[in-house]
Amino acid sequence: MSVGPSRPQVDEQVIGAGTTVRFALLVVLLLVASSEMVLTVLSDLLGRNDVGCLLAAGADPDAGTLRAFLTLQTQNAAYEACLARYVGPPPPWWVAIAWPALLPAVAAVLFFALPAWKARRGRVVPLDAIDHSGDLRRVLADLVSVAGLARPPRFVVDPAAASVGAVVFGRNRSPTVCLHGGLLARARNDDGRFRAVLLHELAHIRYGDVTITYATVAVWRVFVAAVLLPFAAWCIGELVSSLRSPAAVPALPVLTRALLFTVVLIVLVHLARSDVLRSREIYADRAAVLWGAGPEHWVSPASGPARGAPARALGSFIELWRTHPRWDLRRDALTDPSALFDVPALPMFLTGAAATLINAQLSASLTQYGGLGAWWTLTAGMISAGLVAGVAGIALWRATVYAMLTSRPASTWVRAGLGLGCGMVAGELVMSRIAVFEWLPPHPEVLLLGVVAGIVFAWWVAQCAHLWARRWWGPSLRPAMLLSLAAAGLALSSWFGWWRSEGAQLALGPPATVADEVRLLEEFFPGPPGDRWATLWAVATVDPLLTGIAFRPLAPTAVAVLWLVPVAALAIRPTGGVPRWARAAVGNAGDASGPAREPPPLGRVLVPGLWGGALAWAAAVVVQAYMHAHPPSSGQPSALYRLIYAVWLLVGLFVASGAAAVVAGAFVRRYRLLTVLIAAETAAVVGLAGMLVLLSVDGCVPPLNTLRTTCHWDPGSSWSFLRPFLALGVVLPGLIAIVVAAVGTVVRGFRSPPAPPARGRTRAERRGPLAGRVGVAALCAVAVGITASGETHLVGAAATAQDAPDHRLSLRVPGEEASPQMTAMQVVSWFRVGGQELMARFVADLRDVGDAVAAPDGTLVDHVPVSRVRPLCADIGRFAQDADRYFRVPEPQAQLLWQTLTAQAAAGGADCVQALDERNADLLGTAVAELERAGATGGLFGRRLNEVAEKAMPS
């Protein structure tokens, strides 16, 4: 793995290592997980178990999460009432905050106590106690000065440790270096080794590794002791009891996943932390050598790497858990820092998994206290996406820049993206937010979209990093990196938001049929469909998907930054020579300005998009002509007519964008994803702007008259017509572009093609820089305007729709029957959480009425005590109303009897009240007879309930 002499040495500090954000990811994960774990256990201890209400409502967990959810939706009011009564509110909000706040507080105590514990009496001795002559202190002072530390650390000695090493602990501001006895014994005879070890430790101090490492250790230990172990114990207890009780069986997958989550968390945190620490060791090693340590002191006590495939595999596996890399790798890394720039799949996998876990847990907490608003989901998504963009994005930037500086092939983004995506999906498998009552979601193939998202993220970041590194001339790449990672993070947060709601829905299956969707469309857009049913069906088919994708706050902005950020890089004028940041990294040996990978000129990238925009105008003209030829049957354009008009305009826009994307992909093969995105979005923006103009002059060209017949300039109405579709108009072309670029890349291979032969400048370039710049600025301004307008429309819509129920969810009522055992559990739950009380009330009222009005011989008494009987009869009437508001009985025959009973009770109660008010003895007799029949029905009903419950649950 040694490097040839011709390869330039790259300064590993060329971009930040991203260590802090990697540790931050772990700490955030632990804080969020602690909050959610504590809330889960606390809710259970407070008796907040909603399984009873769920079953009483007739939800059948065996039939899957979606069916259960839909069943609940049909009896939402009764379910909410049941929850309010039997489950109660969640634990106070401050509990959710208190734990994540308490954890760092306790961890801080541990963090400050750890150095004292490590340097306690009986373990170490002060250096001064054994260095009476001061020789050792002089050597150490020299090393401290070589390392450039402003203040010397405290030195102590662990005389009982035989290893020829040392360790640093404490805090960055007051570190302690502990010399081991073995090293001390070598101080005289092996000065080189002594210096190497000490310089390595001083490098850790210089790089600020101490605080963050031990802070993470402290947080982890407190988390394990105070949260993880109690939670795991609770999970195991619940699992055992659920295996014993059939009523708790539905919770089995949830509990198993919860337990699995704890295991995954342990593995994830341990592996991720070890991985970061390994890279910090290499940084420290390299710094030590830079400061004069001899590389020959990095020797393995054992022989080199294991021989044989199984031994190597085992070695690699063990390596993953260690905080220090193998000695041979460390030694190689002294001369070749490529290990610091590599992006292995495993850390990416862990990052993806951590992001999903953070997102899921944070969403769960926020949802519990903040409602299911889009903004809360967005907040959770932004936090997770920001961390992923920080960790994975910086790693990809480093890999890309290093590959560029050393002229190595840069195709690691595929592996990185695959790892990231697989991690995101794997994280989903241990959470119960899609699949709840089942082990896997009904459509697990949808989970693959997570893998795709990871790959696209890595692809975009890698290409953007390359592009910006080519064009950026500043002394540091950091501003360019931050800009592109902010854009990638925004896009990823949109993805998390979509995944949380729409993606989960897709994985569970469609809640409504296409026919239902058509019916909904007809409700929302009234008007005679005429011969346009095919269009309506097509819209109904894709509408749920597109609505979910495009009509999300920040989705248009996310797409806009994905193409405008590369445009900004292309707009920077290339100048000859090595960029300043590259000179700082490799001196003048860098390859950053080599001709082979020069980005295409902006003009050439924009041309397909501009032509695509023109094509969209032409398509709009065709659509207008078509709509003119098929006028609304009623004369006035109905809402449905306007919808179909807009749909055809959008179809034209998408076709034009797609065409621009294909052309760009075919002709501009470098930076394919970026150029294709730019082309498709340019076409969309230009097309939308053109459509706005065309619609504003509707009525001026008779063959194209669509919504108006008189000619006047009316941008206001055309704007209000188009505005609801702007978000879709800019978001979907972005997705089309990604698909086109992916297909193009798969067809043509992943590697960048050689540079095309030099050719003349494009017309835009010939026209001069000023005209080009004005044109680009105008395009960007239009794009920003359209995006902002689409965004504000979405924000307004989101604010009004935040608490509105999803109409689609109430469409399909499940029809399949539950198993006898499940039915029994449902009926028992129905009885327990309200049915019993209702029945007891009815029986008591009925008995009291009977006692009051019936003589011993069975006839009516002569003088009915009105004041006593009337309230009873009124309560029977109210009982019937309450029974109607309560859940349906989750068994058909019993439900029939229950309906009969409530109807009889309602009639009897009402007649009774009327008879008493009118002093009508005949009517009272009728009422009593009705109530007697209701009583008889009640008896039958009770027997039926017993039958159902006992048949399947003999115990």
Next chain:
Amino acid sequence: MLRPVGDTVDAGTTSSGGRPGPADGMRVRDVVRDVVAEVAPEESAVVQGLARFDDDTVVRRLARSGGRREPLGFGVGEIAALVTPVVWLVVDEAAKRAAESAVDGAARGTKALLRRVMRRPAAPVVVPALTREQLREVRQQVRETAEQRGLEPERAAAIADAVVVRMALAAGDGDEPPLDADGPAGGDGATAE
């Protein structure tokens, strides 16, 4: 280059009252100090450091072998084959074994417990006068332990001889005669250097 550190060893700094006088025999730490100064002077600083702990702590810590995996350490690498642990552990063990018959075990256990509760350091272990047989065992034990801990056989033998000579001298006018010129016990034929 570094010069040897710690030319002198104040080995009794952690002992509490009741420091044994010469008539009680020599303390283990003094034997170790002298042997290390003779055969491994580069470890004098290590002995000096250890001397700040009480004997129980030293023995407990030295008995652990191998390096610890610590974040921000230099890494689990070379373990130095040190003379100090070998000498200290074997001499301590021999001293305790020899003293065992003389002291009531239960009383010692109670004392140790009380000492821990009171957080008072133990009095330094003293080497009593050993029989020839016991010295032979010590010699053998030092050689085995030294080789187990990675020291060369020749060096192990030299350390063993130095230990035995020092312990024999420590016995002073004990019951057993001092070692003669033929070696401490004849045993396996190795001779003291």
